[in-house]
Amino acid sequence: MYRYDEFDHAFVQQRVAQFRDQVSRRLTGDLGENEFKPLRLMNGVYLQLHAYMLRVAIPYGVLSSRQLRMLAHIARTYDKGFGHFTTRQNIQFNWPQLVDVPDILDDLASVEMHAIQTSGNCIRNTTSDPFAGAAADEIEDPRVYCEIIRQWSTLHPEFAFLPRKFKIAVSGADTDRAAVKFHDIGIYIRRDEAGEVGFEILAGGGLGRTPMVAQTVREFLPKQHLLSYLEAILRVYNRLGRRDNKYKARIKILLHATGIEEFRRLVEEEWKVIKDLDYDLPEHEMQRIQAYFAPPPYETLDATSRRFESAKFSNPAFADWAKRNVHGHKQPGYGIVTISLKPIGGVPGDASADEMDFVADLAERYSLGEIRVTHRQNLVLAQVKLEDLEKVFEELVDNGLATPNEGLVTDIIACPGLDYCALANARSIPVAQRISERLADLRHQHDIGDLHLNISGCINACGHHHAATLGILGVDRRGEEYYQITLGGSAFEDASVGSIVGPAFSADGVVDAVETIINTYLGIREDGETFLGAVRRVGIDPFKGALYGAD
Amino acid sequence: MVLIKDGAIADDPYVAFEGAQSIDPGQAVSVSLADWQADREAIRAQDAPVALRLPNDAAMEDIAGDLPEFAAIIVEFPTFSDGRAFSQARQLREQFGYQGEIRAVGHVIRDQYLFLHRCGVNAIEVADEKALAAWNTAMNEFSLFYQRTVDRRTPVSALRGRVSGSVS
Numbered sequence: 001m002y003r004y005d006e007f008d009h010a011f012v013q014q015r016v017a018q019f020r021d022q023v024s025r026r027l028t029g030d031l032g033e034n035e036f037k038p039l040r041l042m043n044g045v046y047l048q049l050h051a052y053m054l055r056v057a058i059p060y061g062v063l064s065s066r067q068l069r070m071l072a073h074i075a076r077t078y079d080k081g082f083g084h085f086t087t088r089q090n091i092q093f094n095w096p097q098l099v100d101v102p103d104i105l106d107d108l109a110s111v112e113m114h115a116i117q118t119s120g121n122c123i124r125n126t127t128s129d130p131f132a133g134a135a136a137d138e139i140e141d142p143r144v145y146c147e148i149i150r151q152w153s154t155l156h157p158e159f160a161f162l163p164r165k166f167k168i169a170v171s172g173a174d175t176d177r178a179a180v181k182f183h184d185i186g187i188y189i190r191r192d193e194a195g196e197v198g199f200e201i202l203a204g205g206g207l208g209r210t211p212m213v214a215q216t217v218r219e220f221l222p223k224q225h226l227l228s229y230l231e232a233i234l235r236v237y238n239r240l241g242r243r244d245n246k247y248k249a250r251i252k253i254l255l256h257a258t259g260i261e262e263f264r265r266l267v268e269e270e271w272k273v274i275k276d277l278d279y280d281l282p283e284h285e286m287q288r289i290q291a292y293f294a295p296p297p298y299e300t301l302d303a304t305s306r307r308f309e310s311a312k313f314s315n316p317a318f319a320d321w322a323k324r325n326v327h328g329h330k331q332p333g334y335g336i337v338t339i340s341l342k343p344i345g346g347v348p349g350d351a352s353a354d355e356m357d358f359v360a361d362l363a364e365r366y367s368l369g370e371i372r373v374t375h376r377q378n379l380v381l382a383q384v385k386l387e388d389l390e391k392v393f394e395e396l397v398d399n400g401l402a403t404p405n406e407g408l409v410t411d412i413i414a415c416p417g418l419d420y421c422a423l424a425n426a427r428s429i430p431v432a433q434r435i436s437e438r439l440a441d442l443r444h445q446h447d448i449g450d451l452h453l454n455i456s457g458c459i460n461a462c463g464h465h466h467a468a469t470l471g472i473l474g475v476d477r478r479g480e481e482y483y484q485i486t487l488g489g490s491a492f493e494d495a496s497v498g499s500i501v502g503p504a505f506s507a508d509g510v511v512d513a514v515e516t517i518i519n520t521y522l523g524i525r526e527d528g529e530t531f532l533g534a535v536r537r538v539g540i541d542p543f544k545g546a547l548y549g550a551d
Numbered sequence: 552m553v554l555i556k557d558g559a560i561a562d563d564p565y566v567a568f569e570g571a572q573s574i575d576p577g578q579a580v581s582v583s584l585a586d587w588q589a590d591r592e593a594i595r596a597q598d599a600p601v602a603l604r605l606p607n608d609a610a611m612e613d614i615a616g617d618l619p620e621f622a623a624i625i626v627e628f629p630t631f632s633d634g635r636a637f638s639q640a641r642q643l644r645e646q647f648g649y650q651g652e653i654r655a656v657g658h659v660i661r662d663q664y665l666f667l668h669r670c671g672v673n674a675i676e677v678a679d680e681k682a683l684a685a686w687n688t689a690m691n692e693f694s695l696f697y698q699r700t701v702d703r704r705t706p707v708s709a710l711r712g713r714v715s716g717s718v719s
């Protein structure tokens with residue numbers, strides 16, 4: 001993974017010193033909250049319902065064991081002993097004191113981390129495929145380009161006061177595990193007919209009030225032009241994006257208003273002017289960053305492991321877990337492990353300090369000391385030998401982290417909701433917990449199969465409900481929490497926005513409604529048909545009928 | 552208002568243009584884009600330095616041909632969160648090669664000073680002389696930068712090139 005050099009270290013230290021000064025001016029009253037607000041937001045400090053919240057950037061979701069231990073330390077020292085992994089591969093601490101934040105940032109800087117641009121109308125943490133560098137279906141490692149974008153976007157002077165926040169995702173694989181098409185800019189690594197590697201550049205995706213799937217701006221961009229092309233898109237957006245209404249300020253609204261052809265013309269015209277202005281990285285710097293992501297020293301192993309195969313045969317619990325939580329690796333004899341942070345009845349995405357320490361330790365012993373955070377709020381060990389899988393599983397069992405539910409109905413995404421968030425209309429976490437408990441039976445979950453159930457506590461859609469096969473949106477109806485259900489969304493390369501199935505349900509009724517929908521699917525599905533496949537085939541009417549009766 | 556220019560308090564020579572009759576010949580004027588477009592010949596006849604007040608939604612192409620006539624271009628921040636003028640300033644310097652003063656006016660917070668400077672702004676209108684200290688602090692708060700912009704601060708990528716001995 002990338003390591004800071006002397007320049008990166010010095011930069012982050014300068015940033016911490018700057019924020020320490022700002023906090024001390026706030027605490028002495030020299031700075032009012034109005035003036036302080038944009039400064040704290042640029043450093044990831046939100047003011048929530050009960051306390052400040054600090055969002056720490058995990059660049060493209062990659063952590064070393066040392067970094068994860070530091071997050072555990074912060075959770076234990078400055079918070080209530082846990083942290084919350086988010087849908088943007090970051091971590092949030094819900095209870096820090098403002099006076100402690102500069103010290104937390106110092107601690108983070110000591111392990112090459114920061115909270116810069118985790119909020120504000122600027123370019124946020126670039127997200128990526130949690131299987132990057134290990135996936136069997138990968139053209140090239142997307143982390144190289146994520147790191148290039150991370151550095152370029154850090155305190156970018158022109159793009160720190162955009163109309164609205166700006167999210168970029170990069171994927172290098174055939175399967176999109178990064179929800180690329182729901183980002184302001186989405187980047188797919190592609191190979192052209194001559195075999196050259198470059199990028200397909202998309203723009204205008206997003207969730208929120210107006211969910212939209214990104215559209216292709218350029219089919220193929222040679223890789224040396226990445227930054228100048230991003231500059232062109234950002235500049236068009238900074239100049240022309242709406243600023244009169246924050247709900248219409250994302251780039252997706254601009255792109256929708258101009259249409260893709262006109263948007264593309266504007267970007268290409270801007271790019272023509274700037275592409276030779278030296279915005280792009282010099283070749284030696286691209287190579288320097290690439291070198292950090294060179295394949296690790298893998299052992300030469302057989303593609304199959306006898307120990308792994310016989311353990312699956314003799315240990316049914318292990319087989320269940322391996323079936324859902326272990327994925328193919330490009331290197332023979334290795335696998336990719338998902339550690340579910342979705343225990344039955346638990347808080348999706350939460351991890352205690354002890355759990356973080358344990359996972360850091362486990363990664364050191366079995367996965368080259370590296371951990372990934374997924375946008376589905378789980379953790380990944382991307383470099384595990386197949387012959388070690390049973391040992392890894394047993395340790396996970398001992399630590400309560402072996403929930404074998406990746407991609408199943410209880411692998412729920414949930415935003416913090418009204419339990420924490422000042423924007424929320426309804427609670428997300430208790431609904432997730434009750435659905436998880438209702439559908440806990442593993443055989444039943446396997447029978448239901450692939451199903452993404454995502455919950456947002458308000459229309460801002462941090463819980464990605466639009467992109468779920470079964471999405472739940474919390475709404476406020478005359479002071480009471482209600483839940484609207486959408487069906488048929490997808491965050492993959494076949495991205496789609498779910499359709500609202502009908503009137504919202506009460507907090508009690510929504511769990512029954514979910515069960516009714518699932519039973520309806522089980523009744524109508526054809527051989528091997530997934531939930532999403534069934535919804536796409538029959539539409540929402542059969543579900544509507546089952547929920548509300550024929551009319 | 553106080554003008555900070557190139558890191559020092561400076562006199563502001565421009566008075567607002569309100570029609571050709573009201574201004575003495577030779578008096579430096581600041582003009583709105585609309586006045587410039589309507590009254591260009593009369594303003595030229597003043598034979599004095601002209602500062603153009605550029606609305607932050609103006610298309611740069613509309614003024615590109617006239618740029619050599621302006622001693623200063625004034626970019627506007629209706630609120631600090633409206634960052635369109637960052638792009639305008641950078642375009643003026645980098646795409647159009649504009650060499651004169653670029654002045655930021657309106658609601659600017661001190662944490663934007665460095666960003667402004669990096670985008671090519673070299674003057675700023677402030678409420679109070681105390682802002683000068685903040686401006687000078689902001690210029691020196693960071694010594695490392697990840698982008699190459701018109702300010703010619705060396706980006707980290709080039710520093711690395713030097714360290715490794717290659718040419719950037």
